[in-house]
Amino acid sequence: MATTHAKSGNSIGRIVLYTLLVFFCIYYLLPLYVMLVNSLKPLSEITAGGMMALPQEWTIAPWLSAWSSAQVGVEATGLRPYFLNSIIMVVPAVALSTIVGALNGYVLTKWPFRGATILFGLLLFGCFIPFQMVLIPMARMLGLMGLAGSVPGLIFVHFVYGIGFSTLYFRNYYAAFPTELVRAAQIDGAGFFRIFWRILLPSSGPIAVVCIIWQFTNIWNDFLFGASFSDFDSQPMTVALNNLVQSSTGVKEYNVHFAGAIMAALPTLLVYIVAGRYFVRGLMAGSVKG
Amino acid sequence: MGFLDIKQATKSYGAVQVLHETDISIEEGEFLVLVGPSGCGKSTLLNMIAGLENITSGEIAIRGKSMNGVKPADRNIAMVFQSYALYPNMTVSGNISFGMEMHGIEKSEREKRISQVSDLLQIKHLLDRKPGQLSGGQRQRVAMGRALVREPDVFLFDEPLSNLDAKLRVDMRTEIKKLHQKLGTTIVYVTHDQIEALTLSTRIAVMFGGYVQQLGTPKEIYDNPANMFVAGFMGSPSMNLFPAKVVSENGQSAAEVSLANGTKASIPFATEELASDVGRDIILGIRPEAITDRDGADRNSQAVHIVEAPVEVTEPAGSDTFVVSQIGGKDVTGRFRADVAVNAGDTFPFAFNMEKAVAFDPQSENRIA
Numbered sequence: 001m002a003t004t005h006a007k008s009g010n011s012i013g014r015i016v017l018y019t020l021l022v023f024f025c026i027y028y029l030l031p032l033y034v035m036l037v038n039s040l041k042p043l044s045e046i047t048a049g050g051m052m053a054l055p056q057e058w059t060i061a062p063w064l065s066a067w068s069s070a071q072v073g074v075e076a077t078g079l080r081p082y083f084l085n086s087i088i089m090v091v092p093a094v095a096l097s098t099i100v101g102a103l104n105g106y107v108l109t110k111w112p113f114r115g116a117t118i119l120f121g122l123l124l125f126g127c128f129i130p131f132q133m134v135l136i137p138m139a140r141m142l143g144l145m146g147l148a149g150s151v152p153g154l155i156f157v158h159f160v161y162g163i164g165f166s167t168l169y170f171r172n173y174y175a176a177f178p179t180e181l182v183r184a185a186q187i188d189g190a191g192f193f194r195i196f197w198r199i200l201l202p203s204s205g206p207i208a209v210v211c212i213i214w215q216f217t218n219i220w221n222d223f224l225f226g227a228s229f230s231d232f233d234s235q236p237m238t239v240a241l242n243n244l245v246q247s248s249t250g251v252k253e254y255n256v257h258f259a260g261a262i263m264a265a266l267p268t269l270l271v272y273i274v275a276g277r278y279f280v281r282g283l284m285a286g287s288v289k290g
Numbered sequence: 291m292g293f294l295d296i297k298q299a300t301k302s303y304g305a306v307q308v309l310h311e312t313d314i315s316i317e318e319g320e321f322l323v324l325v326g327p328s329g330c331g332k333s334t335l336l337n338m339i340a341g342l343e344n345i346t347s348g349e350i351a352i353r354g355k356s357m358n359g360v361k362p363a364d365r366n367i368a369m370v371f372q373s374y375a376l377y378p379n380m381t382v383s384g385n386i387s388f389g390m391e392m393h394g395i396e397k398s399e400r401e402k403r404i405s406q407v408s409d410l411l412q413i414k415h416l417l418d419r420k421p422g423q424l425s426g427g428q429r430q431r432v433a434m435g436r437a438l439v440r441e442p443d444v445f446l447f448d449e450p451l452s453n454l455d456a457k458l459r460v461d462m463r464t465e466i467k468k469l470h471q472k473l474g475t476t477i478v479y480v481t482h483d484q485i486e487a488l489t490l491s492t493r494i495a496v497m498f499g500g501y502v503q504q505l506g507t508p509k510e511i512y513d514n515p516a517n518m519f520v521a522g523f524m525g526s527p528s529m530n531l532f533p534a535k536v537v538s539e540n541g542q543s544a545a546e547v548s549l550a551n552g553t554k555a556s557i558p559f560a561t562e563e564l565a566s567d568v569g570r571d572i573i574l575g576i577r578p579e580a581i582t583d584r585d586g587a588d589r590n591s592q593a594v595h596i597v598e599a600p601v602e603v604t605e606p607a608g609s610d611t612f613v614v615s616q617i618g619g620k621d622v623t624g625r626f627r628a629d630v631a632v633n634a635g636d637t638f639p640f641a642f643n644m645e646k647a648v649a650f651d652p653q654s655e656n657r658i659a
Contacts, residue, residue: 186361186362187341
């Protein structure tokens with residue numbers, strides 16, 4: 001009797017719980033629904049009201065327009081060149097900051113030197129410096145290096161900014177990596193880089209994925225550096241999207257804006273879907289003995 | 291000059307000296323064990339031989355060639371680590387061949403040697419597995435295989451058995467000894483386990499506080515400890531150390547000890563080494579196997595003396611019974627035959643074999659007789 005009572009009480013609790021969860025889930029996904037739905041209907045349907053309604057006439061014209069013909073800034077190029085800018089910027093920046101972070105972590109944990117802890121502290125401090133603070137010095141630096149207003153300049157900025165976090169990730173990961181392995185490899189005759197390539201890197205999969213996802217998301221979504229350090233021809237996707245939406249000529253093509261916004265979000269979404277399970281695995285690495 | 295010479299080697303970290311001037315000379319084919327409690331400097335010394343730690347002052351030479359400043363890879367040494375340190379991303383054969391690959395040995399030669407070593411250690415069926423798929427004992431074998439395949443001048447072992455369970459440890463101990471007898475290689479072996487030290491070594495260096503306390507064969511270390519630390523550290527159960535006073539009795543020097551029942555007993559020494567020290571306080575050291583029941587005493591000894599002492603505790607251990615009595619305020623353990631009828635509370639004759647007794651100075655803790 002008591003057990004059935006407890007059971008029914010339990011199941012009511014469950015129903016309430018799941019109802020709430022489903023409600024919040026829908027609430028959270030609502031913006032995505034609105035974006036998707038409105039990017040697939042003609043502008044007239046949107047201006048007629050009914051943002052929430054499904055399209056009466058399905059069309060991919062807004063997507064095509066956002067991609068290749070919409071007015072972004074002064075020219076009607078669509079988002080395509082800026083999407084490419086972002087790709088050209090994000091790939092080397094992520095690769096460089098991850099590789100340098102891995103090397104830093106390797107040196108800081110396996111080849112410690114006088115002042116290593118202080119250096120790590122400073123790198124860590126670098127993670128928490130607000131972006132706004134470095135804008136003016138960075139602009140001056142880029143100018144001196146001749147990289148102002150170019151994609152390589154943006155790569156440089158993101159690369160430098162990414163080192164702090166990637167070093168933090170790899171240092172903590174390698175701190176748990178047995179030093180005896182490095183010593184054994186030393187006795188076996190492997191040098192500094194050989195140990196890194198042959199012993200440490202092959203075991204770094206999970207943390208590398210975490211680092212790549214983190215850097216990719218941050219660099220792809222960055223707006224401030226993109227807006228500050230780029231010219232018209234080197235703007236990344238985020239800045240171009242803003243220009244697309246802000247451009248005041250003619251009517252506001254909401255459907256095109258929605259399509260553009262989804263395009264800007266897709267790559268990070270893709271990275272999460274592809275590498276997501278490694279992400280969780282990497283974050284959990286070491287917490288449970290496998 | 292030996293095969294491996296450690297000459298006045300020291301190691302300091304800043305102002306802290308962890309290894310004081312150490313001189314050890316090892317002959318080819320010797321099995322030297324560095325033994326001591328944790329923090330005694332034994333692993334530091336091993337790492338200095340390996341080249342993983344710099345030498346602060348002094349010199350380490352292998353085959354007469356100074357190794358100061360020589361990289362670990364160029365010393366022609368191999369090392370077996372406590373955690374085995376197998377590369378987790380490589381197969382067993384990859385682990386074994388990695389060192390040869392780094393030293394530029396050709397593939398055909400590498401494969402030949404892998405096959406020899408895996409035959410020797412019976413790990414042929416494991417060659418394609420990853421270290422994660424092996425048991426502790428198998429990993430241990432692979433780690434030894436990785437060292438053996440290099441055919442080095444000196445093998446270094448850093449507590450290789452301490453991660454194994456008790457039974458496997460004993461088996462692997464025997465195997466290491468067999469391997470040493472078969473290959474005749476020079477080995478330096480670090481352990482904190484004094485039984486391992488006594489069973490494996492041809493010579494032992496007992497270390498404590500950054501000093502080599504005593505260097506000698508297992509028998510020398512066991513029978514003639516240089517000081518109270520060595521006496522107490524080596525042997526299990528450890529040597530009984532209790533206060534006594536040198537007295538003269540019937541023209542013979544003897545050790546006077548106080549028993550738990552308030553009486554005093556004097557036990558004549560086997561020699562007259564302390565004849566001039568009458569009245570001096572000493573620490574008497576006797577191993578449990580030299581304190582027995584009357585019939586269990588060593589028949590070859592000329593100096594077995596009986597002391598009637600109250601029994602405090604008996605600890606039957608199957609093959610023997612350990613009998614504890616308070617002498618000079620210390621628990622003194624005797625090793626009695628298992629079938630002796632002795633009970634706690636009895637006053638029982640203890641047979642002291644004074645030929646095996648040693649004496650230490652209570653202040654300096656050094657051996658005096």
